[in-house]
Amino acid sequence: MLHERVTTWYLQMHSPQALRPARPLQPEPLLMRAEQPLPMLNRFLYTAVGGHWFWRDRLNWSYARWQAWLDRPELETWVLYVRGTPAGYIELEAQCEGDVEIAYFGLMREFSGQGLGGHLLTRGLQRAWAMPGTRRVWVHTCSLDGPAALANYEARGMQRYHEAVHEQLRPEQADGPWPGWDREDRAQ
Template sequence: MGTGEVQACIALWDECGLLVPHNNPQEDIALFQAAPSARVLVAQLDEKIVGTVCVGHDGHRGWLYYLAVSLAHRHQGIAKALLNRAEEWLSAQAIRKVQLMIRPDNQSVAAFYQKQGYQLTPRAVMAKWLSKGADSSASSGSTDYLNTTITYLEMTSTPGFTDTELKLPEDCQLRQANKLPPSFYRYLYNTVGEPWLWWERRILSDDELEAILHESGHEVHVLYRGGVPAGFGELERKQDGSVELAYFGLLPDFIGQALGPIFLKSIVQLAWQATATKTLKVNTCNLDHPRALALYQSVGFSTTSRETRRIINPRSLGLFNKV
């Protein structure tokens, strides 16, 4: 690739908003060209570069970088053709899996990759700058972070609630949802969890979510009031006899109706119905409802440990409406 072609690629990446201060595009191209396990693939029209993709592998996984198509030539199948060519090259190198990373401020491209068969794969990506003078904070771009304190709690014996403590209002029903479809689960999870920034299940594909929901020992119990969903509790039963209350909460319209304590007691009672249950665990954090910790403690959970984590603000990932 000559100097003119290198500059054309860089100009294209600049047009597409792919350039960031902490990456030198000329050095990136030089590295791709020098490495036997990497290629720079381009699409040309009338001898002009209108699309690029950089592809490489580490002998185990393939990686994609700088997939770009000029604004004037989009929606013509160029990106898909480049992607297919990169995948073919990796397959010829006996690479079985290809991955890519999307910056938080570039989430709009995710839909394109999903149409090509790519799926979100939740992982914690860790990095360290090895070159002197590299600005490690620059890579975060517009991403911001939150410090969250997580409290872990458990219950080691059934609390023995009375019938009166478990009596729901007459217009309420608690039902276990069998073979819950992802669409209905997303409604419950997203609506209950949005005020508290529940994000982990939002990034899962329908197939990944369905696999969790239909797993043996997994239970979702939905609270209805007046015939409409008011909240849900999600239990995960483990083979060692432990049960985790993975998610619990009310839809915003039903908060403040004195449903929380009796609903939680009902879920706890269901968790202990199985004779194999040895412990019931739950965790909450300072992003949850302000009274969540006190509520768990009031029904018999005891704190076992706490930890503080610095996490990416889920709002900066485009998963929630900005406030």
């Protein structure tokens, strides 16, 4: 385990007019809401997207805990598909006083660098503003997340409102999408 200095940035948007949409993609990828709460789907998305970026806080969640998190009317999961394959997701949580948090957002590493992150975030922000009573959309990201995360949030019009730095203990390598991924010969 390593001690690492981690910076966390908190960003927000107070108006749908602040959104700066990403350039349109042709053909436009399919974005669908996962309307059936399904713990294995969200756990798959969480590990497939976040496994390379030290997302660890939900790894030990039980099926029941995942179900309780997902089976709430204030939570929405939207999955981005490219040529029929899940490429990323955004999880939106309506909170008190008109806040909507982007609880999780990201692409699988194989789909980065194609403009899909900007597209997914644009559509996610549009959906957040369409949720009843939304007055603010917010998110936090950190220096352990994907290298384009902070720039993407800011490019879409989100503004930083807080920054925190702390020491964190983390593994030498990210967990990856499944146990042992870093020891396998990926060339096969």
